[in-house]
Amino acid sequence: MVSNEPSETLGVASDALTVQNCVPLSATSVLASGDDGAGSVATNTFDDKLDTRWSGPGKGAWIDYDLGSVKSISGAAIAWHQGNTRASNFTLSVSSDGMSYTQVYSGKSSGTTTAAETYAFTARSARRLRITVNGNTVNDWASIAEARVCGASSTGSGSGxxxxxxxxxxxxxxxxxxxxxxxxxxxxxxxxxxxxxxxxxxxxxxxxxxxxxxxxxxxxxxxxxxxxxxxxxxxxxxxxxxxxxxxxxxxxxxxxxxxxxxxxxxxxxxxxxxxxxxxxxxxxxxxxxxxxxxxxxxxxxxxxxxxxxxxxxxxxxxxxxxxxxxxxxxxxxxxxxxxxxxxxxxxxxxxxxxxxxxxxxxxxxxxxxxx
Incomplete structure (x- = not known):
């Protein structure tokens, strides 16, 4: 499929993703509903490069992260491609088996930044987290530069x-x-x-x-x-x-x-x-x-x-x-x-x-x- 998604880069450094209010969990693999056929694949979303991306066509396009085992999940940090010029509508869902999913968040990105934004929800035990995108304020594409699953604080009960x-x-x-x-x-x-x-x-x-x-x-x-x-x-x-x-x-x-x-x-x-x-x-x-x-x-x-x-x-x-x-x-x-x-x-x-x-x-x- 030939992408109608703009291909220009964002002029950002290709260094490790910085996240706020998120303890990142390592994903063992990632799947997506599809991509643009031009190299914007799912694995680009955890390569620590904000100038690569995953792009999925059409409302309802999704990307799914497998943590390898059930863990406590409390949110997602997402850096949206061209996130400073458009806002994306999306939901977050979790699953323990990759078959039955429970929606835990529904919202919209700010449309003001290319940096990672953290979207939190009440902690759930799950193995997978799925981001489903229902278009943005410019077109119907899903396009994510980087994403991380957020877990519970490493300090346990919390030093604060x-x-x-x-x-x-x-x-x-x-x-x-x-x-x-x-x-x-x-x-x-x-x-x-x-x-x-x-x-x-x-x-x-x-x-x-x-x-x-x-x-x-x-x-x-x-x-x-x-x-x-x-x-x-x-x-x-x-x-x-x-x-x-x-x-x-x-x-x-x-x-x-x-x-x-x-x-x-x-x-x-x-x-x-x-x-x-x-x-x-x-x-x-x-x-x-x-x-x-x-x-x-x-x-x-x-x-x-x-x-x-x-x-x-x-x-x-x-x-x-x-x-x-x-x-x-x-x-x-x-x-x-x-x-x-x-x-x-x-x-x-x-x-x-x-x-x-x-x-x-x-x-x-x-x-x-x-x-």
């Missing part, structure tokens, strides 16, 4: 891990304190769990008001004390019970509360009706998704804490996909710090019992730390 609140102690001792009317409202349980041996079940009934404040609540508190200039990643898992109330009012399940006593928190995850929201500064919704009951929801939340909206930002991965790219926004109130509250806090008008499960809390300084 700040705190764990995953309940693997079998109690609530990892947390600073509780705000609950009785111990059964924040109960450490062995089932259901998202990971490990324990999770916590948060229950709220109408009238639960352990701190004599507005609303009803039972919450765990961790004095994380985020201050101006701090930057952290947080990972956790939440599941809403199958009978979780459908109420057209607020029901918070995760919040970073300000050190002041009154007013809406600067960052809050909550349910209203049949929708989950992420809201900042008490009024700005930056992300939403339909409420799903009876299934674990996986969150990775990246925050730069600042009262300056041009410095602070939020970034969110939900169920292994980047759903909110970095967005600049104020994440602190001026002159204040934040702390974490997890459980269930809701409008006192809700009569039905509410149950939410939480698991896997970890705070770190990098994406690899929390994966």
């Amino acid at each position: 891990v700040v705190w764990r609140g995953d309940f693997e102690t079998g109690d609530r001792s990892q947390w600073s304190k509780t705000q609950m009317v009785s111990a059964d409202r924040l109960q450490v349980i062995a089932s259901p769990t998202r990971q490990g041996s324990y999770a916590i079940k948060a229950t709220v009934r109408q009238g639960d008001n352990p701190i004599n404040s507005s609303g009803n609540r039972n919450e765990l508190v961790r004095m994380t004390n985020e201050k101006e200039g701090d930057e952290f990643f947080y990972r956790w898992n939440t599941m809403f019970a199958s009978n979780f109330p459908s109420a057209k009012t607020w029901q918070l399940f995760t919040q970073w509360h300000h050190s002041g006593d009154s007013g809406s928190p600067p960052v809050e995850f909550y349910v209203n009706g049949e929708t989950i929201y992420l809201r900042v500064q008490g009024s700005t919704v930056v992300w939403s998704t339909p409420l799903v009951r009876g299934q674990w929801q996986d969150f990775i939340f990246h925050v730069k804490w600042s009262a300056n909206s041009s410095v602070g930002f939020v970034e969110l991965y939900h169920n292994g996909q980047l759903v909110l790219p970095k967005r600049n926004v104020a994440t602190l109130y001026s002159g204040q710090t934040n702390y974490l509250k997890v459980g269930l806090y809701r409008n006192s008008s809700i009569a039905q019992e509410g149950v939410v499960y939480h698991d896997g809390w970890i705070q770190g300084r990098s994406l690899q730390d929390v994966q």
